[in-house]
Amino acid sequence: MARGKGFDDLTAVTAARDVFWERGYGSTSLAQLQAATGLSKSSLYETYGSKRDLFGRCAQNYxxxxxxxxIAPLETGDAGKDVLVRYFSDLAELFRTAPDRLARRGCLLLNTATDLNDLDAAAAGLVRDYRDRVRTAFLAVARRVRVADPEHRAELLTAGQIGLMVTSRLDPALAAGLADALAREVAGWEPVS
Structure with missing residues (x-):
């Protein structure tokens, strides 16, 4: 009779995710993954196959x-500018109030973009898909508000989102200010006649 695994998969993947998130794929060692998950090297390989396979599970978990x-509130069919303002205001609050170690994590997928030499086309696709998902959500809201040039505004907000997540790794207080500025920008949107 085969023995069942003696650990919780979600707990292990989430612990590994947090190591990748803080350190990046290339800078994360097997020893760090073992320490975070509590799993032996053989258990990690038997369960997840490889560091890259484990990273894929962690990215999906993220x-x-x-x-x-x-992002789900932005993806509803009736999300308006108030939901988008709250999205950026909530990010500002997160950067202001989260413990420094957490506030400086940035975004796992955007951080991954700097590791693409260590990863593969599938990882690059994850980053592109994430960016497209964010842009699509922003664009849908801009169209519902009926602002002028919604595609341009969605691109600017997407670039702003990426910028504030990268900035949070350097200076969470500055990132909070940028998130507030994006919230104010959206709050000022007016529909065109």
Whole structure:
């Protein structure tokens, strides 16, 4: 009779995700993953196959548990400018109040963009898909508000989003100010006649 695994998969993947998120793919060692998950080297390989395979699971965990809940309100069919303002205001509050170690994490997928030499086309696709998802959500809101040139505004907000996540790794207080500025920008949107 085969023995069942003696650990919780979600807990292990989330712990590994947090190491990748803080350190990046290329700077994360197997020893760090072992320490975070509590799993031996053989258990990591038997369960997840490789560091890259584990990273793929961690990236999906990040999309499901971190990005999904944050962006889901923007993806409803009736999300308006108030929801988009709140999205950026909530990010500002996160950068202001989270412990420094957490506030400086940035975004796992955007951080991954700097590791693409260490990863593969599938990882690059994850980053592109994430960016497209954010832009699509911003564009849908801009169209519902009926602002002038919604495509341009969605691109600017997407670039702003990327910029504030990168900035948070350097200076969370500055990132909070940028998120507030983006919230004010959206609050000032007026529909065209």
């Amino acid at each position: 999309l499901d548990l971190v990005i999904g809940p944050r």
